Amino acid sequence: xxxxxxxxxxxxxxxxxxxxxxxxxxxxxxxxxxxxxxxxxxxxxxxxxxxxxxxxxxxxxxxxxxxxxxxxxxxxxxxxxxxxxxxxxxxxxxxxxxxxxxxxxxxxxxxxxxx
Amino acid sequence: xxxxxxxxxxxxxxxxxxxxxxxxxxxxxxxxxxxxxxxxxxxxxxxxxxxxxxxxxxxxxxxxxxxxxxxxxxxxxxxxxxxxxxxxxxxxxxxxxxxxxxxxxxxxxxxxxxxxxxxxxxxxxxxxxxxxxx
Numbered sequence: 001x002x003x004x005x006x007x008x009x010x011x012x013x014x015x016x017x018x019x020x021x022x023x024x025x026x027x028x029x030x031x032x033x034x035x036x037x038x039x040x041x042x043x044x045x046x047x048x049x050x051x052x053x054x055x056x057x058x059x060x061x062x063x064x065x066x067x068x069x070x071x072x073x074x075x076x077x078x079x080x081x082x083x084x085x086x087x088x089x090x091x092x093x094x095x096x097x098x099x100x101x102x103x104x105x106x107x108x109x110x111x112x113x114x115x
Numbered sequence: 116x117x118x119x120x121x122x123x124x125x126x127x128x129x130x131x132x133x134x135x136x137x138x139x140x141x142x143x144x145x146x147x148x149x150x151x152x153x154x155x156x157x158x159x160x161x162x163x164x165x166x167x168x169x170x171x172x173x174x175x176x177x178x179x180x181x182x183x184x185x186x187x188x189x190x191x192x193x194x195x196x197x198x199x200x201x202x203x204x205x206x207x208x209x210x211x212x213x214x215x216x217x218x219x220x221x222x223x224x225x226x227x228x229x230x231x232x233x234x235x236x237x238x239x240x241x242x243x244x245x246x247x248x249x
Contacts, residue, residue, distance in 0.1 A: 071196065075199060078199060082188060087178065090180070093166060097149060
């Protein structure tokens with residue numbers, strides 16, 4: 001792989017190049033193929049992260065952002081949490097882990113859509 | 116050079132296996148920007164939970180718990196941005212620090228005490244000095 005400004009050169013099997021050549025400019029065809037692959041992979045990753053978030057949303061009955069707002073601002077809510085789940089901070093950290101991952105992958109998807 | 120995160124997670128497991136009984140890895144997830152390890156074990160009659168998230172900036176979000184035989188909190192240490200910790204540390208100015216991660220400790224009565232930052236070794240030291248293993 002070789003990089004220049006805004007471009008990275010990767011080699012593809014010449015047989016693919018031969019097959020793709022009749023479809024038009026090989027560079028454009030490969031760019032489109034890579035874009036489609038990236039969208040598919042990003043979609044898989046986002047789905048996986050949303051699956052990871054669901055148990056927390058169901059257990060605490062709200063999205064992460066609401067839960068975060070409550071634990072950082074609502075003392076009565078925090079006081080009541082312990083009775084429901086004595087280890088809620090563990091859930092909070094794990095939940096946050098997947099939310100931050102999701103945000104980063106959504107950001108990558110957004111970058112991809114701007115290409 | 117910083118220790119690779121995978122090695123840090125391995126170290127938590129190895130240390131837990133050396134000190135606790137019936138150790139199980141509940142969750143382990145390693146990603147480029149952050150990694151997570153969640154381990155449970157037993158210390159005598161107590162259930163022990165160790166949860167660490169290692170972030171690429173070098174920070175660690177942690178929660179360490181001691182639960183009694185009825186699964187009630189006996190003691191817990193964490194650095195979540197708990198409003199009660201913010202109030203204790205900053206008093207009337209706590210609103211300016213609501214999102215800070217503040218190391219603190221919970222007791223069985225759910226009283227909250229500010230602490231120094233904890234790690235697995237410090238938690239094990241606390242366990243050894245405060246609870247008979249039986």
